[in-house]
Amino acid sequence: MNPGLLSWARERAGLDELALARRFPKLTEWEAGKAQPTLRQLEDFAHAVHIPIGYLFLPQPVQEALPIPDFRTLADHAITRPSPNLLDMLYLCQQRQDWYRDHALTHALPALDFIGSASTGDDPATVAQALSKTLQLSLAQRQQLSNWSETLRQFMVSAEKAGVLVMASSIVGSNIHRKLDVREFRGFALVDNLAPLIFLNAADSKAAQMFTLAHEMAHLWLGESGVSDTEAGRLPEQAIERWCNAVAAELLMPMRATRAAYQPELPLPEEIQRLARQFKVSTLVVLRRLFDAGFITEAVLWQNYHEQLQRIQALDVRRGGGDFYRTLAARTGTRFARAVLASTLEGQTLFQDAFRMLGIKKSATFYKAARELEVMT
Numbered sequence: 001m002n003p004g005l006l007s008w009a010r011e012r013a014g015l016d017e018l019a020l021a022r023r024f025p026k027l028t029e030w031e032a033g034k035a036q037p038t039l040r041q042l043e044d045f046a047h048a049v050h051i052p053i054g055y056l057f058l059p060q061p062v063q064e065a066l067p068i069p070d071f072r073t074l075a076d077h078a079i080t081r082p083s084p085n086l087l088d089m090l091y092l093c094q095q096r097q098d099w100y101r102d103h104a105l106t107h108a109l110p111a112l113d114f115i116g117s118a119s120t121g122d123d124p125a126t127v128a129q130a131l132s133k134t135l136q137l138s139l140a141q142r143q144q145l146s147n148w149s150e151t152l153r154q155f156m157v158s159a160e161k162a163g164v165l166v167m168a169s170s171i172v173g174s175n176i177h178r179k180l181d182v183r184e185f186r187g188f189a190l191v192d193n194l195a196p197l198i199f200l201n202a203a204d205s206k207a208a209q210m211f212t213l214a215h216e217m218a219h220l221w222l223g224e225s226g227v228s229d230t231e232a233g234r235l236p237e238q239a240i241e242r243w244c245n246a247v248a249a250e251l252l253m254p255m256r257a258t259r260a261a262y263q264p265e266l267p268l269p270e271e272i273q274r275l276a277r278q279f280k281v282s283t284l285v286v287l288r289r290l291f292d293a294g295f296i297t298e299a300v301l302w303q304n305y306h307e308q309l310q311r312i313q314a315l316d317v318r319r320g321g322g323d324f325y326r327t328l329a330a331r332t333g334t335r336f337a338r339a340v341l342a343s344t345l346e347g348q349t350l351f352q353d354a355f356r357m358l359g360i361k362k363s364a365t366f367y368k369a370a371r372e373l374e375v376m377t
Contacts, residue, residue: 001057003033006045008061013049013084023048050084050178067094071241072185072229085172085180086227089199090188092173096336096357097190097197099349100165103339104194106348111193112163116223120239124246131217131251134162139257142280148206151280155213159198160335164220168200168209169331174359179203187212188227189219196220202330205312207282208232214248221247232284253279253289262295268304283308324365325372332358334373341366341375 006027010020020027024045029035037045046053055062066082067090103109114134118127132138135158145151156166172178182203190197198216200209215230224240232249236242253275261278263271275286284305291301329337340357343349344366351366360366370376 001036001042002059003031005056005058005061007031009046009049009051009056012051012061012064012081015049020045020048050088066090066227068188068190069224069226071226071236071238073237073241083181083184085178086185088172088178089169089180090227092357093167093188093190093197093199096167096332097165097192097195099353099357100195100197100336100339101192103343109163109194112196114162115191115193115196115220118218118221120222120243124243125250125255127218127221127247128250128254131214131221131247135159135217136161139254139279143278145280148210148280152206152210152213155210156330157334159213159217160333163196164217165195165197165333165336166200166213167197167331167333167336168202170201170203174331185227185229187216187230189216189225191220191223191225197333205282207276207280207285208312210280211248211252211282211285214251215244217251218244218247232282232288249285249289249292252281253285255289255293258289258293262290262293264295268296268300272304272308282312284312325369328358328360328369329373337369338373338375341370341373345370345376 010017010027010031017027017031024030024037024041026035026037027045030037042056043053046056064081064087066087114130118130135155137154137158142151142154145154156168159166170180172180180201180203182201185201186204186208187198187200190199198213198220200212200216202209204212211232212228212230215228219226219228219240222240222244226240228241228244230236230241230245230248232245236245257279258275261275263274266274272283272286272290275290276283279286287296287301287305287308290296291298296304332340337358340349340354344351344354351363354366355361358366358369360369367376
């Protein structure tokens with residue numbers, strides 16, 4: 001075994017020797033080639049750094065790349081190789097998508113005609129109107145909702161009713177020790193006309209997730225899969241991301257409604273907060289739309305933008321606890337979870353496959369999930 005692969009695997013997982021020293025006291029000697037781990041120790045090490053053990057017996061490190069296009073720009077730090085958490089979350093969602101596509105074919109579910117129905121040459125406002133019509137969730141309906149959490153929930157429900165698998169989680173699978181980093185990615189879209197899938201990094205704020213969901217929906221309309229780190233106020237470098245941002249902004253805060261709602265007599269900080277509450281969007285979206293409308297200058301935009309960004313980043317948006325079965329429905333998507341539960345109960349899917357895709361370990365949990373999600377009584 002090449003001892004350098006141990007160092008590569010550790011660094012790939014974002015860990016230093018100190019973080020693993022208690023579990024593997026001879027790790028420094030192993031990496032220096034002064035001692036050899038046993039096979040059992042290698043298995044434990046591979047599990048700790050989230051790689052298949054076979055990787056440690058290759059002559060050179062695996063050159064890993066995202067399996068879908070990478071649209072991230074990450075203004076604050078350079079993009080390096082994708083983390084194991086991002087890769088494993090992507091692979092899990094691809095497995096779920098493959099299963100659901102087979103399920104859709106088996107049950108003769110119709111293909112979704114909006115997938116790939118637009119191009120970047122189309123007017124974002126026109127596409128946003130088509131998207132809103134498909135979702136059957138109007139601006140007026142959203143404005144009547146009580147808060148951002150409820151608005152995001154309704155947005156996700158509407159997307160799933162339209163045929164999109166929507167999954168949101170802050171961890172990989174059901175492993176609470178593998179947290180997703182919002183600084184690495186905010187979401188991704190996996191295009192398919194039978195099983196389109198959107199994943200949201202739930203470590204982000206509810207308002208930010210709403211913008212990401214709208215952005216990834218625009219990706220589906222384009223027919224372009226990809227990983228995104230979209231930020232409402234910034235203009236991405238890639239044309240596709242700029243277009244998707246424009247569609248998302250118009251969907252969440254239409255320009256006509258923005259112009260009608262704007263009250264220039266109010267102090268800007270107060271007006272930003274008021275509009276954010278009215279449209280159920282983040283203050284970053286509000287600032288960008290006010291700039292797009294010509295109500296504020298670029299200098300005012302960025303001064304306030306950085307202030308709002310610091311305020312948002314200071315908030316602890318992650319919430320622990322909560323109802324397990326409601327969390328399960330969010331992590332896997334209600335549409336997907338119900339399909340897997342029903343298929344397993346009908347004997348078409350193996351329990352072990354259902355457990356793996358849903359992140360369930362016990363039969364009792366499976367049956368209770370089936371009752372909670374109204375698959376069985």
